[in-house]
Amino acid sequence: MTSTALRTDRYELTMIDAALRAGTHDTPSVFELFARRLPDGRRYGVVAGTGRLLDAIAEFRFGPEELAWLRREHVVSPEALDWLEAYRFTGTIRGYREGELYFPGSPLLVVEAGFAEGVVLETLALSVLNYDSAVASAAARMVAAAVGRPLAEMGSRRTGEHSAVAAARAAYIAGFGASSNLEAGRRWGVPTMGTAAHAFTLLFDSEERAFEAQVASLGAGTTLLVDTYDIRRGVANAVRAAGTGLGAVRIDSGDLGVVVREVRAQLDELGATGTRITVTNDLDEHAIAALASAPVDSYGVGTSLVTGSGAPAAGMVYKLVARKDAATGWVSVGKSSEGKATVGGRKQPIRALRGGVAVAEDIHVEDPPVEALGPDAGRALHVPLVTAGTLDERWLGSAGVAAAREHHAAAIAELPADALRLSRGEPAIPTRYL
């Protein structure tokens, strides 16, 4: 188990140090993680990373190595080092389920703990949720654009080697069917896929020899990459090597709208009517939508997916929204900085529905109990994630990912029909503070 504790901005620790000295470190506090806006004219966002964050919180410990380094670098005082050494998160976190949709202001996580205990999780929580949600939000748009055709995530090589695993996981939650990333398979139960690259074809004296070798190893049901030299000859070689029972051909270059139709006709002529066509050439949601009428059977998406398709970070922030004053009780707080003002107070979010269709994101400020809102208020969006320091097991591991994927599909089904359009627009439903 590797400590996650130093994946943290230095100022979290210097704030703890100063709060300890001032005696304010244990002030009961409420922090909120939310996005001020959706990026780039998007109509909804998708929450992802929650299960990963819970794991990271469990491993958030300042061990001997972390403490020795902090001491040597004089990052904080000896008193603060003692406090960090004893650190365990003992507070409570509730929040949106992983896979849930979100809108501007949605209180995605509400962290209740002493000030120091809560503030120190800021960097880690944002790193995980900002990246994973950026990928999931892009993935959901690609799934919508593919209108039922399967999608595979193939972007590991276009993002950091750890982010690659997170991206595969986030895309799967948002409806992708598989990933090329083996670690995502092992760690999170994401189905993995992939057969061969151009290098394999180039390793042999001829394309046909390479295809024969691949079929000998992976069977005729494999996918052959047919564009190393000339696509028409490649398709002919593929059917010659595998027979008409060939599983699929993959095309990774050229003008796909044109090429795919030619390849389909050629496969059919050759009798390979059941052979599928998968395409993988620099796709994003718009390129996928443009192929809707082409005889494509599945898509593989790389760069644009793992970089959030134009919005590589979700823009979420983590803010103190309330603290308990010894004299006067709970006080809502929020900065008033220009263009970055924060709505203070503990919040209870509800997705208002009419006839099963989402109509608003209702954010009840000052946190009334859900029961007080009555059964018609809508679907309560918060679930317990951590209760008095104990993680909720439902959201962890492969089971958590499977649950998130299922929940995402249900949440998407509640959206009004035009929410799935790819064009730039307003959020699909308004956020109302109540």
Place this chain on the structure above:
Amino acid sequence: MTSTALRTDRYELTMIDAALRAGTHDTPSVFELFARRLPDGRRYGVVAGTGRLLDAIAEFRFGPEELAWLRREHVVSPEALDWLEAYRFTGTIRGYREGELYFPGSPLLVVEAGFAEGVVLETLALSVLNYDSAVASAAARMVAAAVGRPLAEMGSRRTGEHSAVAAARAAYIAGFGASSNLEAGRRWGVPTMGTAAHAFTLLFDSEERAFEAQVASLGAGTTLLVDTYDIRRGVANAVRAAGTGLGAVRIDSGDLGVVVREVRAQLDELGATGTRITVTNDLDEHAIAALASAPVDSYGVGTSLVTGSGAPAAGMVYKLVARKDAATGWVSVGKSSEGKATVGGRKQPIRALRGGVAVAEDIHVEDPPVEALGPDAGRALHVPLVTAGTLDERWLGSAGVAAAREHHAAAIAELPADALRLSRGEPAIPTRYL
């Protein structure tokens, strides 16, 4: 030590399986890692990640857990599992030094090994170099825009929690002076910085009380964040709390060009003439350039830096360029796919210089020895990274990062003056295949 072996696309392993079956897995092969083009009208790119990649190669082992999962999932045959179990990279890698500049086609890594031994590193090598180089390339532009003023990397919260550490490292190599990320300090020797967030101010009954608490803990030389409520009152409170010896104020909102001048005037009026001003509000290289005439003392950059400022992946690829045929010797290979053709053959890159100024990226194909090119050909760009499986220690750890930072500064100094312009343009020097 965590194995990095499954941070790999499935198809790398299925290719190995098929090559083993065909008896071609040990074919002596040359793979090349390069970028076909620079993103987005950029004039140069910056190589980063090399030292991290070498570490990851050292940890690239299929241990019992990895093998058990591959077996259970039937990813490859039992013969391939045996081969993977014995895997150690025993080949040779030479390449561009970390921190070096690159241009379209620059052969950044040349990997010589048996086919299977070399192909299996593809995903990992690309993940590391594509992300780290994207950040370093953006960082270098910001450094140019800041014309000597110091820059700090503060984007940990806007990228995956592991990528955050890599980003801090890459930015430092490209000339940033510090990072907020503690793990980057511990792991790579990057200087760390940071004092307090808005939450700290909101924790107290008044801004002045918060500033007093921060100064009590961090000293008057600290940086106070003055825009939680009203900047003018914030500056007054800051100087009241810390005295005229206050180290710096930080401004994180508003129209910085205007605000910074007002704050400078106010600080000077109050006698805090030595107090510096640091700004951190959604900066990128263009915003930094726009502040050139404003009295800013330093910049903190987050989102745009860690997401590559519009180019979040460097677009590098990893291709088989030569293989040894038992009968005919070395054969150059390359796919001819539309728009993605590859120049085959082992390559020797030289930066041609005239009077110390770079004039071309000369790529000698078929790899003549450097000596044969004569002393006037320019600066040879390849250094040994791995020799017969042994890592070159010079590029590892904090010492490797420091060397890369130094080398980067020297390489930038060779560029023609207009190469540092931020506007979209052609590569600063042409790539010539010789």
